[in-house]
Amino acid sequence: MIPVNEPLIGDKEIEYVQDCLRTGWISSAGKYLEEFEQAWAEYCGMRYGIAVSNGTTALHVAIACLDLQPGDEVILPTFTIISCAQAVTYNGAVPVLVDSEPRTWCMDVNQVADKITPRTRAIMPVHIYGHPVDMDPIRSLAEQHGLIVIEDAAEAHGAQYLSSRGQPHQAWHRCGGMSDISVFSFYANKLVTTGEGGMVLTNDPVIAQQARSLRNLCFRSERRFYHTQLGYNFRLTNLQAAIGLAQVERMPETIAKKRWIGDSYTNRLKSISRVQLPVEETWAKQVYWMYGMVLDEITGFSAADFARKLFDEGIETRPFFLGMHEQPVFTEQGLFKGEVYPVAERIARQGLYLPSGLTLTESQLNQVCQAVESILA
Numbered sequence: 001m002i003p004v005n006e007p008l009i010g011d012k013e014i015e016y017v018q019d020c021l022r023t024g025w026i027s028s029a030g031k032y033l034e035e036f037e038q039a040w041a042e043y044c045g046m047r048y049g050i051a052v053s054n055g056t057t058a059l060h061v062a063i064a065c066l067d068l069q070p071g072d073e074v075i076l077p078t079f080t081i082i083s084c085a086q087a088v089t090y091n092g093a094v095p096v097l098v099d100s101e102p103r104t105w106c107m108d109v110n111q112v113a114d115k116i117t118p119r120t121r122a123i124m125p126v127h128i129y130g131h132p133v134d135m136d137p138i139r140s141l142a143e144q145h146g147l148i149v150i151e152d153a154a155e156a157h158g159a160q161y162l163s164s165r166g167q168p169h170q171a172w173h174r175c176g177g178m179s180d181i182s183v184f185s186f187y188a189n190k191l192v193t194t195g196e197g198g199m200v201l202t203n204d205p206v207i208a209q210q211a212r213s214l215r216n217l218c219f220r221s222e223r224r225f226y227h228t229q230l231g232y233n234f235r236l237t238n239l240q241a242a243i244g245l246a247q248v249e250r251m252p253e254t255i256a257k258k259r260w261i262g263d264s265y266t267n268r269l270k271s272i273s274r275v276q277l278p279v280e281e282t283w284a285k286q287v288y289w290m291y292g293m294v295l296d297e298i299t300g301f302s303a304a305d306f307a308r309k310l311f312d313e314g315i316e317t318r319p320f321f322l323g324m325h326e327q328p329v330f331t332e333q334g335l336f337k338g339e340v341y342p343v344a345e346r347i348a349r350q351g352l353y354l355p356s357g358l359t360l361t362e363s364q365l366n367q368v369c370q371a372v373e374s375i376l377a
């Protein structure tokens with residue numbers, strides 16, 4: 001079976017983890033935690049990094065830092081993981097959805113303005129499958145309306161976005177480095193993994209302090225076991241951070257491998273008609289976190305049919321996200337009633353991603369392409 005993803009663990013990771021074990025720094029304090037937080041914040045161009053237990057808790061903390069009131073609204077794409085929407089609902093606020101843009105599958109930034117109301121507090125762009133969201137329009141809407149931007153860069157480690165294009169001050173920015181708060185996941189299938197893990201980044205010292213406090217049960221510095229606020233135990237361990245630090249140090253090679261995977265698949269599969277492959281807009285440097293494809297309905301295949309056929313050929317795939325507006329857990333609460341998002345609905349049914357992990361070999365990639373070609377022939 002060719003797995004959809006396998007993590008790549010190098011000698012450095014083993015060396016750093018052994019150092020934790022030898023020195024006894026195995027819990028949620030230690031030099032690797034600090035170094036990992038600093039290294040990742042710096043890599044993304046942000047000042048503060050707050051490591052947490054996973055990407056879902058990173059989103060939870062990020063939203064909790066906003067101190068939202070019941071009825072406050074956060075605008076996000078319907079096409080994303082449930083962690084984004086539930087971070088909003090768990091914090092007592094209301095998720096407001098927009099559809100995907102059909103080329104990049106990221107949130108359609110042209111639909112955001114119409115969703116802004118007097119209750120809107122934040123916009124949450126999510127960079128999908130390694131391609132950045134078009135951030136400039138979001139940032140200018142946020143500025144205009146006094147909104148916070150929370151960027152979910154869980155799937156776009158090291159991806160870049162060209163801001164202010166065509167102007168003298170145009171510049172490339174890393175995903176997760178363009179907002180008030182950004183969040184990452186370091187789950188085993190991410191470019192940087194810590195097994196399970198996540199991080200919140202910000203340039204704002206007040207938000208950083210609040211996120212640190214929420215992560216660790218809101219202990220107060222002046223007296224231990226005295227609390228004025230409720231927090232969480234969302235801590236990451238030094239052991240996990242040791243793996244993460246080694247992975248951050250290897251980012252250039254990781255991105256090169258991901259781009260090789262993406263370019264190789266595209267070169268090989270682009271002649272097949274009736275499938276849509278990932279794009280790279282001129283203002284983007286994408287990292288192919290996962291190599292997605294969307295089948296045209298006239299192929300007669302849904303993504304589920306296609307996945308079964310690939311599975312029979314020894315190839316593991318994953319379906320695309322199912323939109324938040326199609327999730328019973330939300331619709332049964334009366335959320336998103338009657339809302340229709342045609343792009344997200346189509347790609348949810350017709351989209352899947354191919355094996356895209358860092359351990360994928362050229363011969364495995366050829367095997368995947370052959371199977372795709374012969375099934376769709």
Ligand SMILES: Cc1ncc(COP(=O)(O)O)c(C=O)c1O
Pocket residue numbers: 054055056057059080081083084126152154155184185186187197198
């Ligand atoms: C866009 C996005 N945000 C958040 C998460 C949640 O991360 P985790 O699985 O580490 O909780 C994921 C997970 O893959 C994700 O894809």
